[in-house]
Amino acid sequence: MLSALGLFAVLDANSKLLSGGYHVSQVLAFRYAVLLALLAAWVILRRAAPGPLGTRRPGAQLLRSAFMVGSGAGFFLSLRHLPLAEGYLVYFTAPFMLLALFRVLLKEPVPASAWGWCGVGFTGVLLALWPGLSAGGAWAAYAWGMLGSFCHAMVLVMNRSLRDEPGMARLILWSAAPALPLLVPWAWAEWATPPAGDALALAANGLLAGGATIGLAAAFRYASAPRLAPLEFSALVFAVIADVTIWGVWPSAWVWAGAAVVSFAGIMAQRAPRAA
Template structure:
């Protein structure tokens, strides 16, 4: 783990800055998705332009700041194909949640990714998980119940299920990336994901494509550009700082989601969201902190440490 080696403070701050930039870009992507929908774009069109317009951005990054086009070569092709399939499915649920829910609520449910990553890590990777992390998982789900208030009718349960399903797929991708990252560079994975996604999206797009005005097409293209830049910023952040340092920055997305929701759609989070969101955030931060603590002492198993 990178956390066990000394890291230059200036590089850590640069990594944090890159992560904050990535959060801003991807929060802007969510806002653009909702704007595109209000202008008549459907989910298939949104996903097609998001992925298609990101490919040239990633290629340009490889040429300018990366190792060049040699990074296109993968030593885990099968893994990349599976990651693309899982990632594209997760993206469909993620964008679906953005379309079905207010931005702040969709963002809050996305904070459950560390919770599902812990569960899947224990079930799939057989990672030792003690009562500290299971307690954080339970607290996180309590936060979800506070936000969604099942049975009250104030929160679209269908949208909540879509958002939580998205988090499950994102957690699955995180587990896959641990394996792929051992043989392929992050920018290689970003390229393969964007490129492989275009195969099914190109086949599907003609059945859902509609005529739009110039502004709507500009919004759709901007989604791809902003999304591609956001992915690159996420990748760059991990070059300069460990996960434990940059991941807490992800929670700043709630600020941007609230701001965009208020300015663009005249919507503010419900009172229960303000109560439940801190619970979910706290559980996620505790899981990250616990993983960081255990990684610094590999000689002590998680089961013993907990």
């Protein structure tokens, strides 16, 4: 879970760097094309796929693919106008959505401690970011972030629902293949030819998204939302690192205090009674 969140943070930072010059459809089409190309190369070189490709639940797989597109588009359009750490404030509504969706859709029990430590983690995020909120009237950026957060929560619900169909090849194929044909015409209409450096960055998004997606699916095969949801708040730490290393934005004392609260909540959530 933590590895996947780290990869998503790098993906978000890379996407933010690209957001000023490329349309969301082109960025996502690049991402899925790279994933399918890597899967095809594996099959050609190894003469076998890394796991089964078929599925007994095509409807659920297609639904997960649709929510993946919604998540990617929502975060990309949100972070175009927001600092990375501030955009994560909106994203941190996802753990609460996730707990509620697990309870309503999957009928899995959600102990009070899970809600409690998610609340502590979100308080830490507010403590870190509230003094420096800068989007002002850019409410569309927050709206896109909320859409991305909801779709992200639904992806995690689908991961848990599809835990009986593990496998890297199946996950990549059913995530990318349905989405790419829908994105290509839109991307073609909005196409901006990237220089070599940007082309590499766009391709890197595919590697980052693929690794993060596989990590999340693996995490939710072994544990449920009450166990994993509070860890989502650790993404604040990755966002702070990205702001420092890429944009030279050093965190304030408020951010350090909030990060401490977030880390404490994540640790304590792991000490709570396990939810299988």
